[in-house]
Amino acid sequence: MAPNIGWGRTADSPIGDIAYLARSEHRIPALAALAERPRSRSELCEETGVSSSTIRRTVNEFEDRRWIRKDGHQYVATPPGEAIVSVMEDAIDRVETERELRDVWHRLPDVVGELPTETWSELTVTVADPELPYRPVNRFESLLERTTTLRFVRPEVALMDPCLNRLHERVDSGVDVTLIDRPNCHLYFLTTYPERSAELLRRTNFTVLQHDDLPPYGTGLLDDRVVISCYEQDSGMAQAMIDTDVPAVRDWARSVYERYRSDARPIEPRQLVD
Structure with a gap:
């Protein structure tokens, strides 16, 4: 037997x-x-x-x-x-992705949970940990090197050290950037990095808009990747980031960006600082 x-x-x-x-x-x-x-x-x-x-x-x-x-x-x-x-091997890949997502799943948009499991291997999941708290930021910095456009709703992961310097360099090299964030987030960066912020805002290829009612996660569109970032509620640090080229996620991200872009308004730096 x-x-x-x-x-x-x-x-x-x-x-x-x-x-x-x-x-x-x-x-x-x-x-x-x-x-x-x-x-x-x-x-x-x-x-x-x-x-x-x-x-x-x-x-x-x-x-x-x-x-x-x-x-x-x-x-x-x-x-x-x-x-x-x-x-x-496919099963191992899916379980590895699930293990990376399980602690941040509740912070992600529904589109991630609705993806067929066979597409999970096409998700790159980068999670911060106590020893490497800037892993998501570093991953985004590497993606920024390979794009000529950036459209980002709630772009905090792009504005954190050490990525901020790279964003500045990419804007200098001609990358076309549009960022949509909350007024208090803009206020933080304008007051923390006043000279750098003023220089970026003078660039014709750098557009900053504000919106009062954004989702709790970030949504970024690069040339060939989509970025979804989630943040710790208290500190605002990037807790995790997903990037992918899955077409369904790109269609979703484009619709999110267009929806918030249509209601966003230009920032007024002097008014924010005052």
Whole structure:
């Protein structure tokens, strides 16, 4: 009788195969390596960092399941083996994305939750942590290097150090920027960086607008990426950022920008400071 693995399923069931691959960290990488090209057992040892006896047992299990076949002194994945490892790698990617999103999910717009799970691998999620609090800001800075336009509703992630210097440089190089934010946010940057703010506001390719009723998250449109940023309620620090080129998210982001752009009004720096 096959051993029971829980949920009333046995080791020769589909869940049994999934459990077998998931129980040891080397098994999926080993099968993925054989899906790429033929490899010997010694190459698999080097690839996965496990002992020759462990690889020997793994290869035997893979052969029993018809996931691999022998090719001379090497092994190579069969079409069923390629299929199962592709499914497992997709599942790992989706779980990794979910783990990054789970603590900030409630701060994100509904469009993210409505995405088909197969598109999750197309989301780049950057979350701040105590040791690296500026990870989202640094990620946005890297995206800013590759765009010629920027349209951003609630752009705090673009205005935080160390990104502010890069934004200034990109405006100097001709990037066309429109930022829509709340009056109190503009007031903070105008009073904290008065000289830099005044210089930016003189640029014809730098437009700053204000709106009194913005969503709790940021929405940015770059040439080929969309950015969604969420902020801590108390500090205003960027807690996480998602960037993607999924067309459905870009359509949504464009509609968000156009909606708030139509109601936004130019800032009046002297009035804000007064």
